[in-house]
Amino acid sequence: MPKLISRDGPEASSFVWREDGFTHIADDEAPGGELGQVIISLSRFQADGDRWLAEGRSVGVRLKPEDPVEGLAYDLPRLAVVALEFPKFRDGRALSAAALLRERYGYAGELRAVGEVVRDLAKEMSRCGFDSFEPSDGSTPEQWTISVFRFRHVYQSAADRRAPAFRERIHIPTAEG
Amino acid sequence: MYRYDAIDRSVIQDRSAEFRDQVERRLSGALTEEHFKPLRLMNGLYLQLHAYMLRVAIPYGALSSDQLRGLARIGRIYDKGYGHFTTRQNLQFNWIRLEQTPDILDALAEVDLHAIQTSGNCIRNTTSDPYAGATAEEVDDPRVWCEAIRQWSTLHPEFSYLPRKFKIAVTAAPQDRTAAKVHDIGLVLRRDRDGQLGFEVMVGGGMGRTPYLGTTIREHLPVQSLLSYLSAILRVYNRHGRRDNIFKARVKILVAALGAGEFARQVEAEWTTMDRVAVDLPDVELARIRGAFSYVRFVDASPVSSSLEAARRADPTLGRFVRNNVKPHKIAGHAIVNISLKTPGEVPGDCSSDQMDAIANLADQYGYGEIRVTHEQNLVLPHVKLDDLAAVHAGLKAAGLACPNVGLASDIIACPGLDYCSLANTRAIPVAQSIAQRFSMPDVAESVGELKIKISGCINACGHHHVGHIGILGVDKKGEEFFQLTLGGSGAEDASLGDVLGPAVAYDQVTPAVDALVQAYLRERRGAERFLDTYRRVGLTPFKAAVYAEAH
Amino acid sequence: MSLAAVTASDLRDGEVVFWAEGRWVKRFADAELFNAVEPGQAALDLARAQPTIVVEPYLINLDLEGGVPVPTSYRERVRALGPTIHPEMGKQAEGGLVVQALRAHAGGARSSGRLGLIRLKR
Structure with a gap:
């Protein structure tokens, strides 16, 4: 079973390997028997999502950078995973999509980075709300932990709820505590 | 000026370790x-033609004397004893080794400097008015807002992998010394009728192969909302800017494709649904930043300096220096001193380590320890007492830095061009040197008056040729260096893009062509008209006739 | 095929380097010259197999200047010499016959010196 780098709990300060129970299913591929856990494209979800969810499958949706996250807003509570794709690590659209899912649409489930997922973006992805990663560069959870927490301070508030410098300076904790 | 605290320092140290x-x-x-x-x-x-090049950020063009000394030291240890001030108020070292770069970053961090986001598809160093905090023209100190932007944009998790680079300018004076209208975002601070400070927000300006002037999408943004509004613009751009074609990826293309009205609508929709409290700086943080910029305790000085007047009578070169390089200060008895890095024969923007040290010492002795960098590749001592001007002039003269040509024909912007840059088609520096030599006689340059000549060695327009009164663009024509001339551009408050004069001219014909343009101007000008004013009144025809009669 | 050489930038210091029988040399005067496609391509393939030594090796076209081979492209001559505005900097500082030939040659001011992209002036 493939492995994911995953945060060791929502507020944890380290990352660990986690078994990945989900299978990515291509648009022209059958989902397999046994009502397995699947990750499918947005268009496949729009076609088959209701039926598969009704059958009792766990369903995740994989969004390409050009797919609007707004279209998923009402389905978020039914989804087990939202996977956002980085066709190249330099393509930062999924960072905005992640921020929107977490901050505007209140998505609290697994948010997974797929595609060209490299540790040089670990802190950006983590800060924007990603909590699981399919690394494409051979990174380990230990390396991921170093990359994410290398910076002792940050300047912006983001989905990871770290206190930004402007709050640390005036000793006002974030609203969430 | 703003001094880094332990948090700011930790960020540049951690970035250095990451790199x-x-x-x-x-x-x-x-x-x-x-x-x-x-x-x-x-x-x-x-990676340039001869070595690696490291671009050091000089946030909004403001340097302390210690920082300038730090740059001088790095130039000596890791480069060939000089650096190059750029059209974006940064400094470039030209002879850098990759394996030494981490050590250089550590050395920069020792004086609170860094190279964060000086390239790449991210938010770059903010351009600001080199006279900030010194000119009486400004309605507020733009550096307060630049520092807010610096912190917000530094390692921004969402906006570090944009479709393309992103440049912001902030000015608070009616005279625009930032080229705000050719930035991705230009911010102009104004007070409304009720006295409330706000930003006019312009988007989609830029140069390169598709030049545009920015379009105003909001007339008066309350200053407290600056960062959330910028976030809204960046989010729309990050999501919808083109990524399929590098030449169409700047925000100007998105604004042009959507129309400014629709772009503004999308930004407003994003902004109104955003958690602004999480993004905008609280008043107490803004007050902390503002306090850092108001530390200069100006010494009382007489509005007229008898010692300066006496020195001017004794030394005509000082008189000329004061006339061209010295500008009025908001505090009586003080002045703003421009230091030209354009002495004819030298490389525009280059400054040796020894010269950096000399300037830092003058800044300590006479200028409250502050130095500014202009986007026209000169330096500024923003606060000098009139009584000290003669001493500053003498100090600059000793360092070979007293050229009295600021704003004149020999004060030329030029990109590094094919002498250094791996993107260039042609050289730019020797073209600038040749033109500067032509106008090296101070009387000649002064009789021509304000003339902004800007030279780019390729279409990327680092030399700002689109907004030169005379713009010069190097092109490759059948394997030879050729130069296309444009007239009537301006990067100031009266911004405009230059018009192409006609067919490009050969390398050795550029200076004669510029000379012919200047002669045509001198024939056509009325009264105190600048070159730009005359061009705007009479149009291309007499200039075309002058150049193509003489060059061919 | 006209004469060619293989050039790249040294990964560690960014300096211009040229291929010479399995080594990298810093002076164009020491570069290995190829007068046929196959050996040039073979050298390029070997060079490309050294990504921790050099960055982005490529072939450049050469002309003869008074019998001395020099790069056809102006850009490549600037690389081989150093900045034209600083004759004391870069490889040109040493002087010599090849440096003189590099300076004397005219034309080919293209943004890329890569083989096949040069249109020669006839």
């Missing part, structure tokens, strides 16, 4: 060049 790790991975082969290149660019490291 050291990335360099080690590249040298060991763990990272390919394709993977490493965008990472090194995010830290201002280019």
Whole structure:
């Protein structure tokens, strides 16, 4: 079973390997028997999502950078995973999509980075709300932990709820505590 | 000026450590060049024709004397004893070794400097008015807002992998010394009728192969909302800017494609649904930043300096220096001193380590320890007492820095061009040197008056040729260096893009052509008209006739 | 095929380097010259197999200047010499016959010196 780098709990300060129970299913591929856990494209979800969810499958949706996250807003509570794709690590659209899912649409489930997922973006992805990663560069959870927490301070508030410098300076904790 | 606290310092130290790790991975082969290149660019490291080039950020063009000395030291240890001030108020070292770069970053961090986001598809160093805090023209100190932007944009998790680079300018004076209208975002601080401070927000300006002037999408944004509004613009751009074609990826193309009205609508929709409290700086933080910029306790000085007047009578070169390089200060008895890095024969923007030290010492002795960089590749001592001007002039003269040509024909902007840059089609520096020599006689330059000549060695327009009164663009024509001339551009408050004069001219014909343009101007000008005013009144025809009669 | 050489930038210091029988040399005067496609391509393939030594190797076209081979492209001559505005900097500082030939040659001011992209002036 493939492995994911995953945060060791929502507020944890380290990352660990986690078994990945989900299978990515291509648009022209059958989902397999046994009502397995699947990750499918947005268009496949729009076609088959209701039926598969009704059958009792766990369903995740994989969004390409050009797919609007707004279209998923009402389905978020039914989804087990939202996977956002980085066709190249330099393509930062999924960072905005992640921020929107977490901050505007209140998505609290697994948010997974797929595609060209490299540790040089670990802190950006983590800060924007990603909590699981399919690394494409051979990174380990230990390396991921170093990359994410290398910076002792940050300047912006983001989905990871770290206190930004402007709050640390005036000793006002974030609203969430 | 703003001094870094422990938090600011930790960020540049941690960034330096991160880059050291990335360099080690590249040298060991763990990272390919394709993977490493965008990472090194995010830290201002280019591979140029002869060596690596490191672009050091000078946030909004403001330097302390200690920082300038730090740059001088790095120039001596790690380069060939000089640096190059750029059209974006930064400093470039031209002879850098990759394996030494982490040590250079540590040395920069010792004086609170860094190379963060000086290249790459991220938010770059903010351009601001080099006279900020010194000119009586401004309605507020733009550096307060630049520092707010610096912190917000530094390692922004969402906006570090944009479709393309992103440049912001902030000015608070009616005279625009930032070229705000050719930035991705130009911010002009104004007070409304009720006295409330706000920003006019212009988007979609830029140069390169598709030049545009920015369009106003909001007339008066309350200043407290600056960062959330910028976030809204960046989010719309990050999501919808083109990524399929590098030449169409700047925000100007998105604004043009959507129309400014629709772009503004999308920004407002994003902004109104955003959690602004989480993004905008609280008043107490803004007050902290503002306090850092109001530390200068100006010494009382007489509005007229008898010693200066006496010195001017004794030394006509001082008189000329004061006439061209010295500008009025908001405090009586003080002045703003421009230091030209354009002495004819020298490389525009270049400054030796010895000269940096000399300027830092003058700043300490006579200028409250502050130095500014202009986007026209000159330096500024923003606060000098009139009584000290003669001493400053003498000090600059001793360092070879007293050229009295600011704003004149020999004060030319030029990109590094094919002498250094791997993107260039043609050289730019020797073209600038040749034109500057033509106008090297101070009387000649002064009789011509304000003339902004700007030279780019390729279409990327780092030399700002689109907004030169005379713009010069190097093109490759059948394997030879040729130069296209444009007239009537301006990067100031009366911004405009230049018009193409006619067919490009050969390398050795550029200076004669510029000379012919100036002669035509002198024939046509009325009263105190500048070159730009005359061109705007009479149009291309007499200039065309002058150049193509004489060059062919 | 006209004469060619293989050039690149040294990964560690960014300096211009040229291929010479399995080594990298810093002076154009020491570069290995190829007068046929196959050996040039073979050298390029070997060079490309050294990504921790050099960055982005490529072939450049050469002309003869008074019998001395020099790069056809102006850009490549600037690389081989150093900045034209600083004759004391870069490889040109040493002087010599090849440096003189590099300076004397005219034309080919293209943004890329890569083989096949140069249109020669006839």
